[in-house]
Amino acid sequence: MAFLVVLEAMTPAERVSFILHDVFRFAFPEVAEIVGRTPAACRQLASSARRRIHASHAPALPTARQAAVVRDFKRAWEAGDIGALIGLLDPDATATGDGGGLVSAAPRPVEGGEQIARFFAGLAGRTTEVTILERTVNGQPGLVAQQDGVTVAVYAFHVSDNRITRIWAILNPDKIRPWTTG
Structure with missing residues (x-):
């Protein structure tokens, strides 16, 4: 559930870049064709998505x-x-x-x-x-x-x-x- 909440917080381009590259292992040039951006931009979007996921694992309050x-x-x-x-x-x-x-x-x-x-x-x-x-x-x-x-x-x-x-x-x-x- 928490992962879905984090995915929902991403921009559509971040979500698509992250899922296609990190989950389905598409190369960034392939992701770029689908998203309509450059491979470098898709690399940045996936990186931003990963940062969001890591940030969501912030230590919980007691x-x-x-x-x-x-x-x-x-x-x-x-x-x-x-x-x-x-x-x-x-x-x-x-x-x-x-x-x-x-x-x-x-x-x-x-x-x-x-x-x-x-x-x-x-x-x-x-x-x-x-x-x-x-x-x-x-x-x-x-x-x-x-x-x-x-x-x-x-x-x-x-x-x-x-x-x-x-x-x-x-x-x-x-x-x-x-x-x-x-």
Whole structure:
């Protein structure tokens, strides 16, 4: 999943140059014909893609620090504190919701720290009877939203440099069964 996220962050030309050369072993002159650039430019694009992949393997924050960032996010979200949320989110953060076609979710990823902060602050104003719990999600600190004791959403986070860079909101009832109580 992390590799797919990194691929998604690449430009199309980087992605094609990297995949064709590094995965399928096309020579750069062949890649150049497909991409419509010079072999030297394709070599640079593939190199840039490799740097992105290596950068994505940056050392993770200690779990306790990640938990503190997620806890601060929870508090700011519950308070509807847009300023605090913006401070916790990377300016280039992305939030994605998965309703699976069974429940309502944002139709497209929300891009940018400020936009995500406003989105979550807006949710806080509409969901007063929801309880947000700190839980382990995919082995990392995360949040679980419950309404009347029933889990309605699970939130996974990627934290880098003490800021949230990615939020995955799982609202699809079929996918949140492991967190369902009662």
